[in-house]
Amino acid sequence: MSLTESYRDKTFTIMDPDARIRTPADLMSFERYTKDAELPPRAVLGDFKRIPRNTQIKVDQIKIVPTGSTESIVFAHALTADGTARYGWTSTRNFLGKFVNETLGSVPPPAGEDRKGPNAAWIAGKFSRQLTLVKIVDVKLEIERIAEDTLAPYLAMVEAGTAAGVEVAINSGFRSYPEQQRLYDGFIKGVPGFNMAAKPGRSQHQNGIAFDIAVAGGKGNPTYDWLTTNAPALGFIRTVNGEPWHWEYDLTKAAVAVAANTFKTSNVVA
Ligand SMILES: [Zn+2]
Structure with missing residues (x-):
């Protein structure tokens, strides 16, 4: 397959x-x-x-x-x-399951080196590289894109969740520079429906490693509770304080968390 x-x-x-x-x-x-x-x-x-x-x-x-x-x-x-x-x-x-987490094809970078193009990854305010992205159905039945490099580990986590009786699905994956700009502008202007968002170029969602997973309020949510026990061994870790939905695929940080018997980086206190 x-x-x-x-x-x-x-x-x-x-x-x-x-x-x-x-x-x-x-x-x-x-x-x-x-x-x-x-x-x-x-x-x-x-x-x-x-x-x-x-x-x-x-x-x-x-x-x-x-x-x-x-x-x-x-x-x-x-x-x-x-x-x-x-x-x-x-x-x-x-369909049963409504196609959530089905992948709908890969999106290679367009020709040229547009640093603010749809596949351009940014890290810490600097252009990083052009990613191959994969279209995937999110929890709201909208189409998100995630980095192809993270696809196999993400789907392995989905499968492990399904085997344990919990649904792992995302609300947000990769964001292009213009998409992050739109979220940041909405946040700065206080537009209803816009949450806190990092400056364009500085969101981990532009780096191709961030996944906003549907966990409702966090603690007590079956998916969230399952993630706190199982995600680090699968390479995923919580990294943003106050955002129980935000998980990143980072093998180095996840290995540190596994060794310390935690599921988060030390800055995460809530
Ligand atoms: Zn996030």
Whole structure:
């Protein structure tokens, strides 16, 4: 299985009882039954075509349709589980697990050396390097990007969490310079919905190692409590005081934390 296109040829379960099939030429519209020969039991001509709940389907391709500045819907082309026949296009939001943590392909750096471009990493106020990024579905079903170097360890942590019965999923991964600028400007101007944000060039989210993981308020949240026991051995460590959601992939710091039987750097007191 491809780490950077995890959905490909994978089997999913339809969970939504109203999993409609989309029109290939316009994925925002729905297909209807138009011939008696197509009708499943209890359906009538003109009904929406649906994939029945609990059906196992296999995905061979996806399409991402933007619905807002950061929002989009990921559609999947669904085949029968054995791959021999096709249902057609449907929203991945109809799937059990809603495609969270599925990877949707890698994003190599564009040509040229744009230091404020979409793949440019920054460390401590200086341009560092161009990263290959991977698109991944976050906890809000939006598409984030994370550094390809961190993909295998992150997915290993997701898998270990799943095995322990907790969901590890992100709210934020890599940010480009303009994205960090936007967050910083919103914070400085006090725009509602904008939290404290580092100056552009100085966020660890621009360095390709930071993951904001969905842990609600932190302590007492099952995912957070699991991370505090398990993340350091997997290379992840809490590094920002007052931000229980912010974890970084840093093998050196994580090894120090494991040896000290902690899950955080010493500056983190809350
Ligand atoms: Zn963060």
